[in-house]
Amino acid sequence: MPPFDVPEGDPFGPHNLPYGVFSPDGSSDRRVGVRLGDHVLDAGAAARALDFPHAELLSAPNLNPLLAAGPAVWAEVRAALTEWVTRPAHREAVEPLFHELAHVTLHLPFEVADYVDFYASEHHARNVGQIFRPDSPDPLTPNWKHLPIGYHGRAGTVVVSGTDVVRPSGQRKAPADPAPVFGPSIRLDIEAEVGFVVGVPSAQGTPVPLTGFRDHVFGLCLLNDWSARDIQAWEYVPLGPFLGKSFATSVSAWITPLAALEDARVAPPERTHPLLPYLDDSAPGVEPGGYDLRISVAINGQVVAEPPFSTMYWTAAQQLAHLTVNGASLRTGDLYASGTVSGPAEGQRGSLLELTWNGRDPLELPDGKRAFLEDGDVVTFTAWAPGKDGGRIGLGEVEGRIVSG
Known part of the structure; x- marks a missing residue:
């Protein structure tokens, strides 16, 4: 044709x-x-x-x-x-x-300058809190409704869709083990996310306001922030993710410009806590910061989840404002990710950690059960957004195959 x-x-x-x-x-x-x-x-x-x-x-x-x-x-x-x-x-x-x-x-469509990953889905954060802190009266940490939590990742291991992901090795220690051991991760996971690509830089010491989002951000793409849950669990206290995250982050080969997504803009979920002025997206002159993106997660061709991006509590504009509020500068090619996208239903969870409830309830796939990823598994994210007159805007897929280290 x-x-x-x-x-x-x-x-x-x-x-x-x-x-x-x-x-x-x-x-x-x-x-x-x-x-x-x-x-x-x-x-x-x-x-x-x-x-x-x-x-x-x-x-x-x-x-x-x-x-x-x-x-x-x-x-x-x-x-x-x-x-x-x-x-x-x-x-x-x-x-x-x-x-x-x-x-x-x-x-890889752009040279990545810096990489930041957020934690912006309330449904994901509540699920994780319930898994790891089942006796806590509130699964969310005290700061969660007041700021977009994030961490600085590793730009050098951002790879384009289709690149094999080598199973990472590191230290692991189960709670009952007397000492840590070293070896390949046995709890390798996915995180269905959306990445935002910065175009125009900013001056150090000059925060970017909510209204400056589209002055700096060029477009977005699907992103898989692969996670070694066992390595992460042992290392992350007190400074957060490191080797459990830094081995690979996969992005789509296609960057969708924000201009293509005007008909997919939506208001974010209702805020339950008052926000400080720099994050207050209910203020006059601040446009709705959410996007209606419909994501599908497949393992070896079998769809296992359909996370809705419209449910994300913190928007990309708020994440950018928070990222720069301390005076941190933007560079061309900066990439920041939404964090795992999860919805309220069981079939809308964007990680195996949630889908299997930390391995307790393995997924039933045509080729066997999965609590976490096995060598040879191929993970594919696809997505679309509403377009003009009932049409659809496709996002480029992001895919990766797990290979042994």
Whole structure:
């Protein structure tokens, strides 16, 4: 099928146009691409062919120059791309510059500067609290409703979808064990998350307000923050996650621009505690910060959960405001993640920790029971968001296969 003839209702139609980086078969050159259906347009080549003023940004080997260019340029580039793939007048020039997705290699689309992971789902936090603190009168920690809890992760191990994940090794110690042992994780888990990609940097010492979210954030993607629960349990007191998290974080090959998700914007859940002014998204002039993203989690092709992102208590705008309120600066390519997305129902939990209640209730899969991941398991996240006139916006999948260390 010709690249322009995208079937009606395709979630990757001209209303979407996510950005990625690809190499055609037989080439090692990395090129900025835009997805249309089952094809990818060489955006730099199209820009040069049509004498587009921002051709240099689209001819880079990654998205960072475009990310740094800012909202006005992002809007110009998106408008031009939409015109190139929809107007018949451009078909002759643009059609030869498409490549079939089946015949390209996809790469990590941007150079990651820093990585921060949050803990923004109340349902997830309550489940975790009930699992590990069953006798506590409140499963949430005292600070949870007052600030978005987060930790600084490892940018160097963010990998693109399709990259194998090597089972990590580290120290483990069960409560009844007399001493720790060293070896591969036996409680390897997933975390279904959404990552937000920063484009425009900020000055150190200058916080970004809630109203500055779309001045700095370019787009979002699906993200799997793999977790070795046994390693994490032994190491995380008192400073938090380290080796149990830092071995791999998988992101989609496609970054969906925020501009494609205008019809998916929703109000966050009702706040139950008063918020300090820098986090107060009920203030005049602050637009709704939630997104209605419908996520599916599959293990070896079997869907095991469908977490709804619309239930997230803390929004991406609040996370950015909190991340910078102490004066920490943003850099182009910063990535921050939502934390595990979980809904109120059992089938909406975004981690095996919750789905199996810490291994007590294993999942029944066609190829056997799973409490946690086994070598050879393939985990795939997909998602879509509501678009204009009842259409759908597809998010690029994120997939990883577990291999032994």
